[in-house]
Amino acid sequence: MDFALSDEQRAIRDTARDFITREVVPLEQELLRRERAHRPGLERGELRELQLKARKFGFWGLATPEEYGGMDLPAVTQSLIWTEIGRSFVPFRFGGEADNILFYCNEEQKREYLLPTIEGERFSCFAITEPGAGSDAANIKLSARRDGGDWVLNGEKTFITGGNEADFAIVIAVTDPERGARRGGATAFLVDREMSWRSEFIQTMGEGGPASLVFDDVRVPDRNILGEPGQGFTLGMEWIGKGRYTIPSHAVGIAERALGMAIAYANTRETFGRPIGENQAIQWMIADSETELEAARLLILRAAWTVDQGLDPRHASSMAKLYGAGMVNRVVDRVMQIHGGMGYTRELPIERWYRQVRLYRIFEGTDEMQRLIISRDLLRGYTKLGGQLA
Numbered sequence: 001m002d003f004a005l006s007d008e009q010r011a012i013r014d015t016a017r018d019f020i021t022r023e024v025v026p027l028e029q030e031l032l033r034r035e036r037a038h039r040p041g042l043e044r045g046e047l048r049e050l051q052l053k054a055r056k057f058g059f060w061g062l063a064t065p066e067e068y069g070g071m072d073l074p075a076v077t078q079s080l081i082w083t084e085i086g087r088s089f090v091p092f093r094f095g096g097e098a099d100n101i102l103f104y105c106n107e108e109q110k111r112e113y114l115l116p117t118i119e120g121e122r123f124s125c126f127a128i129t130e131p132g133a134g135s136d137a138a139n140i141k142l143s144a145r146r147d148g149g150d151w152v153l154n155g156e157k158t159f160i161t162g163g164n165e166a167d168f169a170i171v172i173a174v175t176d177p178e179r180g181a182r183r184g185g186a187t188a189f190l191v192d193r194e195m196s197w198r199s200e201f202i203q204t205m206g207e208g209g210p211a212s213l214v215f216d217d218v219r220v221p222d223r224n225i226l227g228e229p230g231q232g233f234t235l236g237m238e239w240i241g242k243g244r245y246t247i248p249s250h251a252v253g254i255a256e257r258a259l260g261m262a263i264a265y266a267n268t269r270e271t272f273g274r275p276i277g278e279n280q281a282i283q284w285m286i287a288d289s290e291t292e293l294e295a296a297r298l299l300i301l302r303a304a305w306t307v308d309q310g311l312d313p314r315h316a317s318s319m320a321k322l323y324g325a326g327m328v329n330r331v332v333d334r335v336m337q338i339h340g341g342m343g344y345t346r347e348l349p350i351e352r353w354y355r356q357v358r359l360y361r362i363f364e365g366t367d368e369m370q371r372l373i374i375s376r377d378l379l380r381g382y383t384k385l386g387g388q389l390a
């Protein structure tokens with residue numbers, strides 16, 4: 001068994017690390033200042049500038065096929081890069097990306113939606129969640145009724161990331177209530193903001209809150225159906241599937257950086273005449289964190305490897321998302337504990353991570369939904385005990 005990265009994986013990972021260290025990390029002090037001034041994050045123009053710099057470095061469209069100018073990287077390499085991104089608390093991501101399901105656009109839609117999104121000229125958001133349907137996404141109610149050559153959308157979506165800034169939304173709507181969403185009764189629509197949906201920002205404990213979207217007799221032409229009519233729920237699940245290994249990959253980067261800070265602090269902060277790292281209570285927090293980090297790293301890389309092998313990644317990805325999200329919450333909590341009062345201040349990024357990573361256990365499938373998938377696979381015999389090695 002070989003746990004080593006290939007030369008190519010290592011080279012790409014190291015170049016990404018280099019870029020983050022040289023271009024992103026130097027912005028951290030300014031980001032902390034902004035956090036203290038209650039205007040957190042990067043502005044759109046600042047993010048774009050960084051992304052264009054990264055493009056010159058060769059980083060553009062990690063998951064985007066080469067025919068659209070992207071890198072089309074294997075999932076394992078993407079996972080390694082998301083971990084590098086996670087090492088800095090500056091909310092950076094590489095450019096040249098589009099929602100995975102936008103690649104189902106037809107030729108006309110590609111020109112209007114996909115290509116400008118990849119170029120960063122247009123901004124999308126993805127909307128399936130509703131006030132009455134989150135985990136139970138098949139229970140969505142936002143309706144699309146046919147009217148001549150158009151569809152008329154009515155209903156509400158909620159918690160939509162980027163929903164207040166997006167130029168267009170990918171909306172999963174019910175087109176055949178008799179069949180229900182899961183059995184072909186839902187369709188995905190590309191809905192421009194000019195078609196007159198409204199959005200309202202939702203305050204959260206994290207940065208860059210999501211929005212609720214209101215559709216009040218919004219007319220959408222038939223040509224704006226994404227994929228096939230009736231394919232909406234399947235596309236929705238495909239969109240969510242992508243985050244199941246990228247989110248925990250990002251979490252590994254955060255946990256590594258945070259644990260590094262805790263180790264440095266434990267070696268230098270003195271109480272009772274000696275470094276706090278000489279106390280077993282602190283040592284055990286460090287040991288548990290490192291062990292959990294390594295376990296998460298391997299689960300995530302296996303999930304990504306499963307994607308690259310063309311195998312069904314759902315079981316492995318659910319375990320990676322469940323464990324990775326829990327791991328980063330436990331590690332950041334311990335890192336805050338090791339830093340004492342300083343960990344709770346906005347002089348350091350720890351309190352920010354603490355708020356940020358809580359979301360990882362909720363969005364794109366809660367902990368409970370991951371457990372549901374994992375146990376259902378075993379109880380119904382879809383997956384054998386023992387994973388790939390069985």
Ligand SMILES: Cc1cc2nc3c(=O)[nH]c(=O)nc-3n(C[C@H](O)[C@H](O)[C@H](O)COP(=O)(O)OP(=O)(O)OC[C@H]3O[C@@H](n4cnc5c(N)ncnc54)[C@H](O)[C@@H]3O)c2cc1C
Pocket residue numbers: 126127128129133134135136158159160161162204209210359362363364365366367368369372
């Ligand atoms: C910041 C943020 C960004 C988001 N971005 C997007 C986005 O871009 N697009 C989008 O469509 N959605 C988005 N979401 C929505 C997110 O995916 C949902 O919040 C999530 O799926 C949970 O749904 P819910 O909030 O309705 O909780 P519910 O489904 O109501 O669940 C409430 C609680 O009950 C538990 N539960 C539910 N059913 C069961 C069960 N059968 N067994 C055991 N426990 C159960 C859940 O795990 C949870 O703990 C975002 C959410 C947040 C907070």
